[in-house]
Amino acid sequence: MTAIALQLFKFAINREPAGRVSLTPVTIKAVTADRIEFETALLLRIGATQDAAAFDALFNALAKKVYGYLIRSGGCTSADGENLLQDIWLTVWTKAGLFDPTRASARTWVFALARHALIDLKRAQSREHGVFETHFAEHADTAGMDEHYAERVDGDKTVAVLQQLAPEQAQVLVMAYVEGKSHREIARELGLPIGTVKSRLRLGFARMRTLLPGPA
Amino acid sequence: MNIGQHPDLAWLVDYSAGTLTRGFGAVIGGHLELCAECRAQLRLADRLGSRLVDDAPALTPRLQPATIRAAAAASGAYTSRPLAAPENQTNLRDYVAAKLGFDWQALDWRSGTAGLRIARLQDRDDERIWLLHGDAGAAMPKHTHGGAELTLILHGAYRTKDQRYGVGDVDENDEAITHQPVVTADSDCVSLLVFEGRLKYTGTLGLAQRVLKF
Ligand SMILES: [Zn+2]
Secondary structure (H helix, E strand, O other): OOHHHHHHHHHHHHHOOOOOOOOOOOOOOOOOHHHHHHHHHHHHHHHHHOOHHHHHHHHHHHHHHHHHHHHHHOOOOHHHHHHHHHHHHHHHHHHHHHOOOOOOOHHHHHHHHHHHHHHHHHHHHHHHOOHHHHHHHHHOOOHHHHHHHHHHHOOOHHHHHHOOOOHHHHHHHHHHHOOOOOHHHHHHHHOOOHHHHHHHHHHHHHHHHHHOOOOO | OOOOOOOOHHHHHHHHHOOOOHHHHHHHHHHHHHOHHHHHHHHHHHHHHHHHHHOOOOOOOOOOHHHHHHHHHHHOOOOOOOOOOOOOOOOHHHHHHHHHOOOHHHOOOEEOOOOEEEEEEEEEOOEEEEEEEEOOOOEOOOEEEOOOEEEEEEEOOEEOOOOEEOOOOEEEEOOOOOEOOEEOOOOOEEEEEEEOOOEEEOHHHHHHHHHHOO
C-alpha cells in the first residue's frame, strides 16, 4: 500500500491496535440540505448562462475546502495545489453545462473533479519520476513522520469517520477514493481475491451510508 | 425499463472514483443510463467519495475566481449545455457509439462461430472491447476468462444457465466462471463485451485454440 492510504490507515489502526471499531463519539458536520441546493443552483446557473457572480459565489463556497483537500489530504505542494485548483475551477467554469443534477450535487461534482485531478497528478508523478511514491516511501516507516502526520490530520473528520469502520473496510475505501485505484487493482495490490475486496467495499459502503447526513 | 441484472457495487465505486478504463466505463455508464437503482447507488458512492475528501480543513488559496474567468476568456473555452436525453429513451447503441467513438455503419464485422459476428473495437491485453452480434438462438462457444468481463446488452437478450439478460442488463464474469450465453429465440442480440486478457474456450474449440493459438 502506498502513500496517503498507508498514513491514514496506520493512524486509524494505531488508535485501535486490536482492530476494533472505535466508539469515540464523532460529530459529522451536517451540511444542510439548503446549502447543498444553493450550491447546485449556482452550478446550474453557471452551466446555463455562464454567470460570473454565480461562479464567484460557488468558488467562495467551496474553493477553500478543495484547496485544503489537495494540500492536507493529497500532500500537494502549494504550487501543485494552486495549479490543480486552477484546472479544477477552469473546468467548473467551462464545463458546468455537463453537470447533471440528477446524478450528483454541485459539491459532489466539484469534489469528484478535485479527486480526479489529484489522481491524475499522482499517477503522472509516479510514472515519470516516482516522486510521490519515493517521497512517502522514505518517510512512511519513521515514527516521527507518523506523529507529524497524526498531528496534521488529528481532528480531521475523514479520519474520524474512517475510524468507525473496520480497518480493512476503511483501507479499501481510501485506496479507491483517495489513491484512485480500481477494485481489481486493490485486490492485486493487497493480494486478496476480488470477492474479498468487493465484500469489504460493500460493507464499508453500507456503514458509511449510515454515517452520511442528508438525503440520498 | 425493467433492469434485472446489475453490476457489483465495486464497479459503481470505481465509476464514482473515476478509475474505470474506457470499455468498462462505457458498460457501466450505459447501464446507469437505464438503471435508476444503480444511479441511486452511484449518488451515494459520490457522496461517500466527497465525504472522504470534503472533511479536509479549509485552506485559503491565492487563486481568485476572476483569474480563472480571465484565463477562460483568453482561451475561449466554453461548453454549452447539452440537451439531456429524456429518461428511458436513451438508445444504448447510440450511447456506446458516442462513448467509444465509433460508427455503427462502419464496423468491421468478422464471422465467428455459427450465427455469431464480432467487431473488435480495441484489442489490448489489459482491455479488449468487442461488439457481438448473435442471430436468434445462436450459442457462444463455452468459455472462461483471463480476468474481469462485463457484457452490456444493447439489443435483444441472451440466456445463460441461470439467468436471462436483456437490454441494459450487465452480465459480470471473471476467471472463476465458465459460461455459454445463448441468444434467445425471439430476436437477434447485440452486446458490448469488455474483458481483460483473453477468452479461454473450453471443449473442442479450446483444443483448437491451444493448437492454433488464437
Ligand atoms: Zn443497476
